[in-house]
Amino acid sequence: MSLLRHGLFHDDWPPAWRAHPLRRTYDVVIIGGGVHGLATAYYLASRHGIRNVAVLDKGYIGGGGSGRNTAIIRSNYLTPEGVRFYDRSLKLYETLAADLNFNVMFSQRGHLTLAHNDSSLRTMRWRAEVNKLQGVNSEVIGPDEIKKLVPYMDVSENVRYPILGALYHPPGGIIRHDAVVWGYARGADAYDVHIHQNTEVLGIEVVNGRVQGVETNQGRIATGTVVNCTAGWSTLISDMAGVSMPIQTFPLQAAVTEPVKPFLDTVVVSGTLHVYVSQTDRGELVFGASVDPFASYSMRGSLEFVEGLAGHVLELMPSLAKMRLLRQWAGLCDMTPDFSPIMGFTPVEGFLVDVGWGTYGFKAGPVAGEAMAECIATGRTPDIIAAFGLDRFTEGRLVGEKGAAAVGH
Ligand code: PYC
DSSP, X not given: OHHHHHHHOOTTSOOSSOOOOOOSBOSEEEEOOSHXXXXXXXXXXXXXXXXXXXXXXXXXXXXXXXXXXXXXXXXXXXXXXXXXXXXXXXXXXXXXXXXXXSOOOOBOOOEEEEEOSHHHHHHHHHHXXXXXXXXXXXXXXXXXXXXXXXXXXXOOSSSSSOOOEEEEETTOEEOOHHHHHHHHHHHHHHTTOEEETTOOEXXXXXXXXXXXXXXXTTEEEEOSOEEEOOSSSHHHHHHHTTOOOOOEEEEEEEEEEOOOOOOOOXXXXXXXXXXXXXXXXXXXEEEEEEEOSSOOOOOOOOHHHHHHHHHHHHHHOGGGTTOOEEEEEEEEEEEOTTSSOEEEEOSSBTEEEEEOOTTOTGGGHHHHHHHHHXXXXXXXXXXXXXXXXXXXXXXXXXXXXXXXXXXXX
């Protein structure tokens, strides 16, 4: 009887995070209630004791890129700066369930990036060497080993794009992205961080080069520190503070099939075929592709995308021909000229950014939150994000990560 009551009625369960009236003053206002914003709030409160913090989201938490990505975690990047950074994130993801006491279902099932031509294979070898030098487990493997990992893959030579090899990254995998958002929200709430959903930022007050407050659709907040943790809206928010960002926004589409018996134990990416796929714990196949070819803020799926996707998937795994797609969606990707993020202080005192994530944002959430919290608490830029400052574009110190993209940009 008690089992039945608890299964059907949850009115005695405490909410995972609470709603609060908007205070007129906060020490820190974080714009964007995705993984980045919530992780920043959580680490500010838990590691640095800064608890008078508001996280604002114009919709619901995790409703942007955090809930729209394909939940892939990896650290097999191309530059030493990128590899170190994403590897710290992967390490934080490894202990996140224990740290937050919330099951985020991280499955380190391995990650394969296929090479279908000599130049891709060269880049894979380059990445493997950079990865190894940073202590990250990555190696180039041949078609026979790929076949052992993914028996359904067509590794024969009689196809349009034969598979010559792959970059194999055993610690990579997938995670439950909503759980990561909810876990950080619950963790931040436990330190009395205020999470304000349906709270849209309308303006940022800057007086004599210094942040003074934020205007929202729920009223004004006085604050000396504002952090832009948005994706899709990052240029619009930064413009409010008078800081312009070298970013263009493109939709990235994804789709999911009906569930089938588990058969795919690794994440598979093919840059040449513009597709990546993984199988969820529920058995669905989750697919993604390249960003759309035109800059846009649209989050609608297109028929063109699913047609192209189906063709490419069947080149790789012809036996999937009868599977049905259930849903498709899109998220927004803020692309920078070098495909690395823009993080840290800006010329406006008290206005910090954690933006420009392109297609890499979700996997960076924990390390971005940890680093941004340290920036705010200490007033110094941590070494791990030193390479990602806005000034690199005026000083010509780009950190080129295009070669580490899952698929073409
Ligand atoms: O970088 O692994 C990645 C990725 C997957 C989907 C979009 N980006």
